[in-house]
Amino acid sequence: MSEIIAAQDLVRWRQWAKTQAIATDISVEEVDWFLQGLTTVDRLSLRLGIREAVQSQVSLVELSRLWERRCQEKIPVQYLVGKTPWRNFELVVSPAVLIPRPETEYLIDLAQASHHDLHAGYWVDLGTGSGAIALGLADSFPDGKIHAVDQSAAALEVARKNAIAYGLQDRIQFYQGSWWEPLQHLRGKVAGMVSNPPYIPAALLPDLQPEVYRHEPHSALDGGIDGLADLRILVNEAPDYLISGGIWIIEMMRGQGEAVAQLLADNGHYTQIQIIHDFAGGDRYVSAQRI
Ligand SMILES: C[S@@+](CC[C@H](N)C(=O)[O-])C[C@H]1O[C@@H](n2cnc3c(N)ncnc32)[C@H](O)[C@@H]1O
Structure with missing residues (x-):
């Protein structure tokens, strides 16, 4: 986790990402999976409101670029974040699998x-x-x-x-x-x-x-x-x-x-x-x- 994203920036970003999702027929829930995969935001803050800055593996610009790829190119969220839950594991995945x-x-x-x-x-x-x-x-x-x-x-x-x-x-x-x-x-x-x-x-x-x-x-x-x-x-x-x-x-x-x-x-x-x-x-x- 190398970048810090301010709470209000993330709130705005999330709203933008949901609009993109709706426009391209992707479930809005995926926005939150995506955020949880790449930042330290937790499920509770996503439910009750993001009030604190989060750490992120990538910059806000990169988050937007990746989310656009999700919406336009239909790349699965799991490949974008590089992992998926399965039974009691969190498994690394790539387009090779x-x-x-x-x-x-x-x-x-x-x-x-x-x-x-x-x-x-x-x-x-x-x-x-x-x-x-x-x-x-x-x-x-x-x-x-x-x-x-x-x-x-x-x-x-x-x-x-x-x-x-x-x-x-x-x-x-x-x-x-x-x-x-x-x-x-x-x-x-x-x-x-x-x-x-x-x-x-x-x-x-x-x-x-x-x-x-x-x-x-x-x-x-x-x-x-x-x-x-x-x-x-x-x-x-x-x-x-x-x-x-x-x-x-x-x-x-x-x-x-x-x-x-x-x-x-x-x-x-x-x-x-x-x-x-x-x-x-x-x-x-x-x-x-x-x-
Ligand atoms: C449906 S995927 C299942 C992957 C994993 N076991 C799972 O359940 O998520 C099928 C797998 O079989 C592999 N495969 C295809 N042909 C094969 C072969 N002739 N010998 C061994 N593995 C093969 C593919 O590379 C792929 O990883």
Whole structure:
């Protein structure tokens, strides 16, 4: 925090930013997230009125420049402030990684619900991005051995930073490569696989919000023609790596549940195949157990 911004300047700035937000169809609440991300202003002052000067990572001019980019270029606030809350973490994010979503937090609850005998084993997070799932697993399973894979070197750099920030760098091993490929040494040893792979059918990508389509990495979104290209690999290769009774958990797009469950059933190595719904009632997760 290097700059001091006077209270009355910030009050005026906030009003200007809200007007910009309304004019460009952005939720005015984002103005406050943005301010909390880059300055020391707290939620209480934002509710009751800003009466004291705040410290800021950037000047008022730079705040305005960044906010204009939010409104005009539709850059997500999380990329502008460089961080996002996720479970009990505050994770560093950059345009090299997908911004971890609240619905993905539930994958960790599903992993925690597995048999406790599995919790001290090897757990893998395939397509780790910011490292969110790997950190969640390391935090949940103090005796677990966590291995996280991504094909993107830039994403792994962000994931490593997040692991270091929470002192989990010795608990998580990171690998660059494609899905199971860097984990040959874990064949037949893995207690649980957790993944939020790309699952959006390629033709639907341009229909996503501009924040997502224009700024989040397409390699994190594009699931091929039917959205299931990567999920098929996860279904077909996991049996070589999971122990008997090992757990397979993924997030997917609503409406893909039946197709994913069918892939698992056709594979023949899985039991306890379950389609799990999110809080809004959509099918968003599938779990299964290695026979
Ligand atoms: C939907 S994002 C999920 C990121 C993070 N796990 C999360 O939940 O926020 C999918 C991730 O899979 C990675 N990915 C895509 N293809 C891959 C592949 N062939 N092998 C490994 N990772 C891959 C992308 O780089 C991206 O980080």
